[in-house]
Amino acid sequence: MADPKAGKRQRRGREGLSRREFLAGAVIGAGAVSLFSCAQGQFMVPAPESAAAEETPCPEAKTEIKEVVKEVPQEVPEWPWPYVKLDPEMIRKKGHLGYYKAHCCYGAFWAIIDSLREEIGFPYTQIPAEMMIYGAGGVAGWGTLCGALNGAFAAINLVTDEKTCKKIVHELMGWYTETPLPTEISNQYAVEHAFLVEEYKSDEALAQSVAGSPLCHVSVTKWCQASGYASGSPERSERCGRLTGDVAARAVELLNQYIDNAFEPTFELPAGTTACRACHFKGKDYDQGQFTRGKMDCLQCHEPHGSHGE
Incomplete structure (x- = not known):
């Protein structure tokens, strides 16, 4: 007759063997995972026990140290800054585009300074044209000095000495007060879609008016009376965009004359x-x-x- 205790011992033996096999497999599996992690994603076969003592610990990740080299700023040149002759018609188109970007004062200034940035580079690369946004609507909407004049004057002042600047500013101011604006050239550009914008506030040939004053308030009022459009209409806004291009173009014409030693003031007070x-x-x-x-x-x-x- 079979001994029942012997059967229990055999079952316990088989169970014990199974547990030992399980534990051994778990240890090997854990070692494999550890080595896999140590290799940072590269699969490695675990070494036999005889070589375990010779294993090199997982090296720590190396941190790449980069030396930060600060760029030495170029020395800002003395005032007035250098100027090269620019194309008035390209400036006219850029002035119109600049108005669409951030209104009149920014538009006239940006048209000239951005062109000098393209032609000369430094130091014009350091000037944010956004500094002139304040001049929109005759300075924050107050209707004082026309923003297009304001922006153009700032650009002129940057590239000419005080005496020359006053002469050119005087001439440009006088031209503005006596000239029918927007000019025929700007009206034609709009009709032909020759400006740089994709969508126009208006592409019709707009009425012209003579401001008789450098003030935004007077200039806008006289144009609205001449055209029949309200001051808040897209046509009035388009008129000021074209005028911005006209003023910037005239400023460059005068600066080009100055560079050629051909500048001769013609404006006389009324x-x-x-x-x-x-x-x-x-x-x-x-x-x-x-x-x-x-x-x-x-x-x-x-x-x-x-x-x-x-």
């Missing part, structure tokens, strides 16, 4: 302004009327008085 300035100018005798100053057309805002009205 007769009414000259008459007023006989008494009302920057002076030290208050009783003689020297309590104001300016070059704008006085009679746009003031009634003639005294001998002027006789």
